[in-house]
Amino acid sequence: MGGIVAPGRARGDVRETPPWPRGSRPYALSFPPRPGETARRTLAKAPLPGSQHPLLARPSRHAPGVKSRAGGHMDASAVDAVIVGAGVAGLTAARALRRVGFSVAVLEARERVGGRTLSQSLGGEVVDLGGQWVGPQQRHVLRLADELGLRRFPQHHRGTKVLEVRGERRTYRGQVPSLPLLSLLDLQRVIWKLDGLAKRVPLERPGAAPRAAEWDALTLEEWKQRHVPTWGARAALDIATRAVFAAEPSELSFLHFLFYVHSNHGLMPLTTIEGGAQAERFTGGAQTLGLRMAGELGARVHLSTPVRAVLQDEGGVTVTADGDRAWRARYAVVAVPPALAERIDFGAALPPERRRAHADLPMGSVIKVVATYERPFWREAGFSGEAVSDTGPVRLCFDDCSADGHHPALVGFFLGETARQWTHRPPAERRRAALESFARFFGPQALRPTAVADLDWIAEPWSKGCYVGLPRPGALTAIGDALRAPFGRVHWAGTETALEGCGYLDGAVESGERAATELAARLSLPATSPSRVQVVTG
Numbered sequence: 151m152g153g154i155v156a157p158g159r160a161r162g163d164v165r166e167t168p169p170w171p172r173g174s175r176p177y178a179l180s181f182p183p184r185p186g187e188t189a190r191r192t193l194a195k196a197p198l199p200g201s202q203h204p205l206l207a208r209p210s211r212h213a214p215g216v217k218s219r220a221g222g223h224m225d226a227s228a229v230d231a232v233i234v235g236a237g238v239a240g241l242t243a244a245r246a247l248r249r250v251g252f253s254v255a256v257l258e259a260r261e262r263v264g265g266r267t268l269s270q271s272l273g274g275e276v277v278d279l280g281g282q283w284v285g286p287q288q289r290h291v292l293r294l295a296d297e298l299g300l301r302r303f304p305q306h307h308r309g310t311k312v313l314e315v316r317g318e319r320r321t322y323r324g325q326v327p328s329l330p331l332l333s334l335l336d337l338q339r340v341i342w343k344l345d346g347l348a349k350r351v352p353l354e355r356p357g358a359a360p361r362a363a364e365w366d367a368l369t370l371e372e373w374k375q376r377h378v379p380t381w382g383a384r385a386a387l388d389i390a391t392r393a394v395f396a397a398e399p400s401e402l403s404f405l406h407f408l409f410y411v412h413s414n415h416g417l418m419p420l421t422t423i424e425g426g427a428q429a430e431r432f433t434g435g436a437q438t439l440g441l442r443m444a445g446e447l448g449a450r451v452h453l454s455t456p457v458r459a460v461l462q463d464e465g466g467v468t469v470t471a472d473g474d475r476a477w478r479a480r481y482a483v484v485a486v487p488p489a490l491a492e493r494i495d496f497g498a499a500l501p502p503e504r505r506r507a508h509a510d511l512p513m514g515s516v517i518k519v520v521a522t523y524e525r526p527f528w529r530e531a532g533f534s535g536e537a538v539s540d541t542g543p544v545r546l547c548f549d550d551c552s553a554d555g556h557h558p559a560l561v562g563f564f565l566g567e568t569a570r571q572w573t574h575r576p577p578a579e580r581r582r583a584a585l586e587s588f589a590r591f592f593g594p595q596a597l598r599p600t601a602v603a604d605l606d607w608i609a610e611p612w613s614k615g616c617y618v619g620l621p622r623p624g625a626l627t628a629i630g631d632a633l634r635a636p637f638g639r640v641h642w643a644g645t646e647t648a649l650e651g652c653g654y655l656d657g658a659v660e661s662g663e664r665a666a667t668e669l670a671a672r673l674s675l676p677a678t679s680p681s682r683v684q685v686v687t688g
């Protein structure tokens with residue numbers, strides 16, 4: 151097969167006729183306004199620097215129809231946009247572009263879609279081994295879920311909670327943990343203080359915060375040592391940090407911590423169930439988000455396709471995957487975590503700030519464990535199923551029963567240093583340790599599950615950890631806007647690039663919509679390059 155064809159569906163072979171003449175259609179995709187909207191619209195309207203980029207002056211090593219590096223002929227296909235990564239962000243971008251008539255190909259390294267979401271059957275009910283909850287503030291993901299027709303149900307939270315601190319098991323009800331009064335007062339002051347400081351970090355440019363350089367050089371641990379006098383407030387801050395970031399306070403840039411809190415509507419919404427980020431779950435699991443979108447995209451999604459190079463020239467982008475397969479596109483959206491983008495060759499002109507983003511946003515560390523039971527024995531004993539611990543190895547636990555309560559389950563998390571300690575241990579030993587934690591929280595019945603499943607996200611080669619990439623101290627200010635700024639014809643998505651909901655499903659959706667808006671603007675400009683209608687295959 152060879153010759154000249156229009157941008158095609160999956161492999162450059164089917165013309166997709168847009169309902170308007172090329173170049174005449176307004177670019178705007180209709181997403182509701184959000185923080186930074188003005189700036190984004192400006193970006194979308196301004197001529198982007200693609201054609202002036204120094205990289206575009208030289209021909210691609212992978213122009214269609216040429217020999218590949220491996221010497222074989224390339225299997226090149228042409229589309230408007232190649233999207234790298236079929237997580238929620240990449241699929242959101244692809245779906246949005248597709249719905250306004252652009253042709254897309256989505257290339258995914260794994261043999262499944264959904265990335266950091268994974269829903270699987272356990273004990274007769276679907277459980278989530280990756281991303282799971284959504285909250286009322288998370289409007290991007292909630293709107294997408296509604297569009298896709300997904301149903302949600304409230305996270306169970308009624309009953310007594312468990313707090314394990316300094317080796318002592320305490321119980322409490324409501325929102326106020328069982329700590330000494332002085333610690334509680336200190337904790338409330340610290341929450342107000344941190345929420346106040348977070349609001350001073352501009353989401354578009356954290357580096358423009360009043361004391362950005364100083365805060366970026368400081369770790370959350372160092373800030374805590376200076377500003378939090380009571381042991382109880384310190385312990386609560388440590389526990390909350392591990393739960394929210396899957397990292398230790400000593401690993402986090404204080405500036406990034408504040409950015410993240412601002413991006414996610416404050417500390418309390420981040421850490422609570424009722425009215426917070428853990429308020430609801432998806433019926434059928436969170437992976438249904440990606441599965442539904444992939445269903446709409448059909449053969450445009452290519453699984454088991456690890457991308458190795460995204461190289462651009464004057465006319466477009468050539469994306470090369472394992473097996474010497476290549477796709478030709480006008481633009482690309484790279485929707486993988488920065489730590490995974492490090493493995494992709496973007497050519498010598500990739501700006502140093504962007505290289506730094508790939509090198510200095512290591513992923514957090516989490517192992518998630520779900521155990522199912524005959525009976526919800528913790529509910530029957532008056533417990534909500536919520537437990538936090540500074541002892542571990544399970545440091546955070548929730549009730550994970552099905553919506554109707556008929557499939558009792560608990561879910562636990564190994565987080566930060568604890569997850570790293572357990573990543574190399576045998577899975578059976580790890581599961582046993584998780585059950586022992588559950589038993590300490592709620593009673594010995596926890597040692598008798600009907601089934602147990604766990605997922606060590608550190609060992610996942612296409613995630614390298616989770617929940618999210620975390621800038622090392624000093625990196626956020628050095629990277630500047632390179633996390634989001636397009637590199638020639640390459641645009642970036644993924645929850646790490648989100649202004650709102652960063653780190654969460656909400657941020658993945660927000661970033662996918664933003665990248666689609668950027669691309670739609672450029673794709674709607676009059677087509678000047680003949681290469682967009684060329685494809686030559688072997």
Ligand SMILES: Cc1cc2nc3c(=O)[nH]c(=O)nc-3n(C[C@H](O)[C@H](O)[C@H](O)COP(=O)(O)OP(=O)(O)OC[C@H]3O[C@@H](n4cnc5c(N)ncnc54)[C@H](O)[C@@H]3O)c2cc1C
Binds near residue numbers: 235279655
């Ligand atoms: C245990 C756990 C619990 C979580 N809990 C929650 C929660 O309760 N609520 C919430 O909102 N969020 C939660 N999250 C975070 C949430 O899952 C993520 O923010 C979100 O899924 C990120 O989506 P993404 O599309 O940005 O990235 P990803 O899901 O990582 O998608 C990137 C995709 O790119 C692919 N890829 C990587 N490299 C390449 C390559 N070279 N070529 C081709 N493909 C490639 C990957 O395989 C992946 O499919 C949790 C995550 C984990 C792991």
